Amino acid sequence: MSDTPEGELSEADVGRYRQTIRDLQELLSYKLDEATVEMLKKATAEADIESGNLQKISKLDDVTVMLWANLNKNPRFKSFEFPGEGFTFELPKPLATADVGIRVIKTAFDHLSPHCRTFYPRKKKVDKSAAQEEEEKEEEEGTKDGEEGEKEGEDDDEKPLDADADDAKSVASGRKSAVSAAGSTREKEEGENEGKEGEEKGEGEEGEEREGEGEEKKPTTAEAEEEEELLELDEDVIDLRQFSPLGGVMYLELLQLPPQPVSARGWSIVEGSCLSAYLRQFCSLGGVMYLELLQLPPQLVCEIFVDESLQRIAYPGEPEDLKKLGATLTLATPPEEKPAAKETSQANMLLEGPPKEGEKGEGEQQGEQPEQPEADAAPPAPVQPTYITPPVGVTIKLPSTVAFYEEPQPARWSWAGKHWRLDGFTDIKYDEENKTLSFKTNTFGLLTVIQDSHLNMPFQSWEIRPRGNNAALFTIIAAIVELEIEIKDDRCCLSQPEDTPELDHLRKKWMAPKDLVKALRASGVNIFPEPDSSKFVSMTKKDEEAEMLTYRCMAMTLPAFAFSWSKWNAEAGEDRIVMQAAEHLEDEPVNEDDWCCYVQSVRRAKKLKINEFSEEFSVDHAEGSELRSNMYHMLTDSASEKARERIQAASYKFLHCAGELIRATRLFTYS
Structure with a gap:
């Protein structure tokens, strides 16, 4: 699509090619997820001897997959760096003791920016009303230019060599003459038919023109639409016409570990599809042998099957989901002594509006509020505890094939808006000597590094x-x-x-x-x-x-x-x-x-x-x-x-x- 000149591909072909691109991207994503699940299933067998955790790197020319699984669950875990890849992450304590894994997919290409609306140059929309006015002016100037052109041709030999100040104007008028000549016949025919109507409406139109002379000139439709489009962009949204993502894209994901195999009496027991195969094999020998070896009640067979697809964890997410992983979150505010219940009930009374006529008692008329029975009192609202999700530390070794002439900025991809954003990062530090960029973020997802595209302009x-x-x-x-x-x-x-x-x-x-x-x-x-x-x-x-x-x-x-x-x-x-x-x-x-x-x-x-x-x-x-x-x-x-x-x-x-x-x-x- 990029090699074919614009206009040579039909809309049907462009749509078909784009659908092919999407299908291939989905297929690649599916294959990577399947391979990741298979590696995580065997995490215990392939764990590192020193750390006790899974540490795997699979590298191709344009794609690198880095996988880490938290098998040891050491609360003293601080950070881990994938050797040779220059990517370091630091997990907070709640995740350092949970059944989680970290997957980083690093690509040398950027396949997301073309989906952003600021990636392509903004096409200027021509205002039809303004274009018609320009055509009318061009037609009026066309006859004058023709007469001046004849005189200029006669005096061309006598014109001095340095008299080229009006070159652009004369050539521009020559370009206009073709338009005026092509439309002169058509305009004459339309003018004869509209002549009578114009005479009747002439006086009214002249009055309207005089009234509009004092009004300010309004922007054209094209300019207004362009301004509205720019105003729609949030201040944290990156304009890809001004900035460029460099060094490819990194996909940082928080994963849930699948059940790991347990060795007992020479058997390897795994929850999931592998266990279902064992159950079928044992049931063929008799129910007694099955109950003696596994000691599982029969109804547990239906509950033990798990989803073998890749399970991603939302962070920050619901506290219940993190508690299932064994993560211990801290409360932002203790749920003690919350006087919000009484205040809330008073606020509700205000929102209900003034009482109707006949409902006021003697005490209310004198400014006193009647006593309410305990049964009618509003129950205190339950206090929802607020949990803290500490940020994740990330340190990136910038690519050795990219030159950064200013301090680079990290950016994250928003799936909802389909654009890169600058928010969501804290403690950003750039080490120019070692070419590393470190920051903290409490969101997992797609990351990249941006730089101003026009640093080297204008030329000296x-x-x-x-x-x-x-x-x-x-x-x-x-x-x-x-x-x-x-x-x-x-x-x-x-x-x-x-x-x-x-x-x-x-x-x-x-x-x-x-x-x-x-x-x-x-x-x-x-x-x-x-x-x-x-x-x-x-x-x-x-x-x-x-x-x-x-x-x-x-x-x-x-x-x-x-x-x-x-x-x-x-x-x-x-x-x-x-x-x-x-x-x-x-x-x-x-x-x-x-x-x-x-x-x-x-x-x-x-x-x-x-x-x-x-x-x-x-x-x-x-x-x-x-x-x-x-x-x-x-x-x-x-x-x-x-x-x-x-x-x-x-x-x-x-x-x-x-x-x-x-x-x-x-x-x-x-x-």
Whole structure:
């Protein structure tokens, strides 16, 4: 589903694929539960010699199952760490003496976030009324633009080279003309039919318009719906557009131990299905032998069968359920001397309302309350004791393949709301040196670690230069980290930084651009903005058409030209893209004196007179240069013969790979 472009899959196929995913997840969960039950049944036989408890680890490439069973029930138990997995838990005293087990399922992937509504970008809903008004305005401007376009064509030869301030407006009007031309015939026909009705209602509509001139402008329907959607989110709910779960998911579960086998006189006796087999075998030999060996009354046969499915324990749960496990809970308040009964009865009298007429006695009229017989007095309400469920301590060794540039935060999954939440944690501590995160929680369930997705935005600077035939080096100095990405043919790889061990598994590993983007994000290094990243990070707003045109021209001329960040891009306005460029045919750093500033708008490109060290920005063109429609023609027309040959001989795979990587970073908007 992720590899297929949007719109090519039908809704039926998407629904069928999603159902397949759910079926596979349920099957995997069922298999893990069955395997866990089988391991817990044999917990006594496979218990650790030193501790007397079951300690098992089963590890695959993407899934690790850790199982611990409390067989010893030592009240002095403090904590246990699964060796080699970096997961430590600390049970409170009530659970340390109960028949419980701990299962931790750690996955290297996150299969829950896609179910959250904040996982995908919010689609803007177009307000139809506003769209109709815009179309009407476009039609009115269309005729004016046509007349101005004829005059502009006549005076185009005399227009100065630096007069590109209105490029975006003229191109935008050209885009509007197609819409106005297509709808002109239809609007004329509708206008003739509605002309008479419009004349009759004209005076009334003018009055309404005048009355509405003083009213404040109301937000559109799309903006209102987006604001309502954001307000619906609780402050503890994690917005996955801003934060990213890293390092996979951990499922911490509190389990009830199944009956363990008991050895007596050479026999192994187990409550459950195994015992039913023994009973059938013994009954075939006669009832006397059955009664002598087990000493069980016949009616106990129906009560002894237990459910063999995995039994999860809710914590905090009902005290009765924990007492069945042998857990001893402490009272939050002693159930002694509770004067709430009298107060409650008085409150009930107030809630019943004033007495009806004729019911007041002489004492009540004088302000005295009549005495009530003891039989009519309300019985004291039973006092419900409140039990304390102490929190569980958890210490997690953060993954060695994820770089954390700020203090990570633990999060828990809410099945009811289908989202990640920040509440339910106390005593959060982060050890940066040992890369451990410890906290206390009184809820078991799904856990993960989150980090801000936009830590490395905006970029400080960037540079991309060729390195021979069909090869290039892409350098980005982000807000925290500096990256170097090598491009070769249709593959790319991370080459720098070398001082970050969390990225060792990616260094010098060649992959497709989209795979590198996915791998870097999963490693905590996100330099690839999303469509709505502008809501969470400062940016330089640019015309999207001009920006995408510039990226294409950069990729097509990259075999012979180097490009770099320019400080003037932030001051050039929304309609202009400013960069530095230089012809570069050697595999070495670019000389500072070779850089020249260029500007690209929607309609034209030119070489600027200023350089990176000028005192102020100017759109004046360099002496001897000419205007071109885009940066590709601007650079190739002034390039050397060798540079043009290299550009013509470049592989289309290399050009596509470089263009895809440049577009993913949105260099001119987020730097």
